[in-house]
Amino acid sequence: MKLSWRSLVTDDIGVDLGTSRTRVFARGRGIVVNEPSLLAYDKPSREVVAVGMEALELEGRASEDTQIVSPLQDGVVADSYLAGKLLESYIRKARDGRSHFSRRVLLAVQSDASDIEHYALQYAAREAGVNNINFINKGLAVTLGAGFxxxxxxxxxxxxxxxxxxxxxxxxxxxxxxxxxxxxxxxxxxxxxxxxxxxxxxxxxxxxxxxxxxxxxxxxxxxxxxxxxxxxxxxxxxxxxxxxxxxxxxxxxxxxxxxxxxxxxxxxxxxxxxxxxxxxxxxxxxxxxxxxxxxxxxxxxxxxxxxxxxxxAESPARAVVRGLGVLFENQTLLRRAIIK
Ligand SMILES: Nc1ncnc2c1ncn2[C@@H]1O[C@H](COP(=O)(O)OP(=O)(O)OP(=O)(O)O)[C@@H](O)[C@H]1O
Ligand SMILES: [Mg+2]
CATH class of the missing domain: 3.30.420.40 (ATPase, nucleotide binding domain)
Incomplete structure (x- = not known):
């Protein structure tokens, strides 16, 4: 694959914000994040103290003021602020000290996601410092990721x-x-x-x-x-x-x-x-x-x-995020796959 100058200085990132796990695909690097969709936050200040695996490890051990929560419920963002914090942390991890530009973030969503859900995700992405976000039908992503x-x-x-x-x-x-x-x-x-x-x-x-x-x-x-x-x-x-x-x-x-x-x-x-x-x-x-x-x-x-x-499918839980990765290599398909 020939790497263009653009692909060297930008990060194209695909995110599958799942109910139990969040997975991030970075173009050219594969799956770079695969962690629980969990946060630990301090109730009085609402400050996030740990994310993902670290939050999971705190479960049952943290003080009473610390609450371990998932910002998603049944696949839907239940708390946009905390979902934003989760996205922010994982996108930062995916960038791994590379370019600060994130040209594009693809986010897999259900085809019947409501406007409110899109808004919640857009809010979360903005909280995470992303301004170019595209929604992709999760059904299409999973089909591509399953190898079709x-x-x-x-x-x-x-x-x-x-x-x-x-x-x-x-x-x-x-x-x-x-x-x-x-x-x-x-x-x-x-x-x-x-x-x-x-x-x-x-x-x-x-x-x-x-x-x-x-x-x-x-x-x-x-x-x-x-x-x-x-x-x-x-x-x-x-x-x-x-x-x-x-x-x-x-x-x-x-x-x-x-x-x-x-x-x-x-x-x-x-x-x-x-x-x-x-x-x-x-x-x-x-x-x-x-x-x-x-x-x-x-x-x-x-x-x-x-x-x-x-x-x-091969490693079935990763199919959605793998499918987002496939889209980066097929621009025509990607253009057509964008929902909003
Ligand atoms: N070996 C296994 N046997 C049974 N269930 C399993 C096994 N491994 C994982 N799971 C279950 O799979 C689910 C997680 O799957 P996955 O990572 O695809 O979900 P998600 O993408 O986070 O959620 P969603 O797509 O609904 O938002 C969990 O309920 C987990 O307990
Ligand atoms: Mg899923």
Whole structure:
């Protein structure tokens, strides 16, 4: 690739501001940030004291005045000021002492994002010192990142199961012909596990514990062999720290209604696909992206229920940000992909 003078002195940056993680792609350097979408801030002064991994490490250890928060909820910016602080920190990290100009920042957004959401993101970007921001359809980004050829004349379908959202997108020859986001994802599975542990074992556990248990024992299909894991938490009866043994059957039962909801939402979207796309999808199947797609047996379950071939994308949680990177190398496509 020939590097122009312009590309040497500027930073083209693509940002996937996810509910659980923020990933940043810097043109020519690849994925330079992949950290939790978390901030620690001092409540009285509202001053940010730690961001990302550092904020996560403070969880459970910080003083009472320090609150650990995510500025996003179900894929939507819930606090523009804090989202701005998060963006600012990660964009600075991505620049890594290089040029201070940031010609362009691409931000992946849901196709049905409201004006208020766009405004919140624009505000956040301005807080982060970025004035040239372009919104890109997350559905297009994830399709490119999942490895589909943008010139392909046949329809490609990708399902991105994130932490707060599930997006179904179909693309034909550079055009997004269908894109739908449902506000359900991996976080809902964690919540179901937290509630189950509370009711079955009288133990209050934090979200990270619930997520760990999901990753260790969670499964979208019924398992024959039972596995167990230990969890520590606070007893709802005595208030003291306690431990419990959790098994994979109770995890399966706890998450099953949510898994079924995600699968149903995907199937509803498949039914809404334009007819010209349906034939291609029937022949080619679909690609799964997003970290939530890593739930054991999810691909198998979706394939069985939708009667389609299902393939898992390579490092599925990075597909959106990789797709933004692909856009930088295809200016025609990039011009067409910009929403606002
Ligand atoms: N091995 C695994 N098994 C089950 N779930 C997993 C696994 N690895 C990651 N996850 C889940 O994937 C989710 C994170 O995925 P991802 O990074 O794609 O989300 P996000 O982009 O932050 O969220 P969104 O796109 O909804 O805004 C979390 O809920 C996480 O617990
Ligand atoms: Mg995502």
């Amino acid at each position: 050829d943008p010139e392909d004349q046949r329809a490609s379908l990708v399902v991105d199961v994130g932490a707060g959202t599930t997006t179904v997108a179909a693309v034909i020859h550079n055009h997004v012909i269908f894109s739908r986001t449902i506000r359900v994802g991996g976080n809902d599975l964690d919540l179901a596990i937290t509630n189950m542990i509370k009711y079955n074992h009288g133990l209050l556990v934090g979200p990270r514990t619930a997520e760990r248990v999901k990753i260790e024992l969670g499964c979208a299909v019924q398992l024959d062999a039972e596995q167990t894991t230990n969890v520590k938490g606070r007893s709802t009866v005595t208030g003291s720290p306690e431990m419990a043994i959790i098994n994979s059957i109770e995890i399966y039962e706890a998450i099953e209604p949510i898994v079924a909801r995600i699968i149903k939402a995907i199937e509803d979207s498949l039914e809404a696909l334009p007819p010209e796309a349906s034939g291609d999808i029937y022949d080619r199947g679909l690609v799964l992206a997003g970290g939530g797609a890593l739930l054991s047996g999810f691909d198998e379950r979706l394939s069985k229920e939708s009667e389609l071939a299902v393939q898992l």
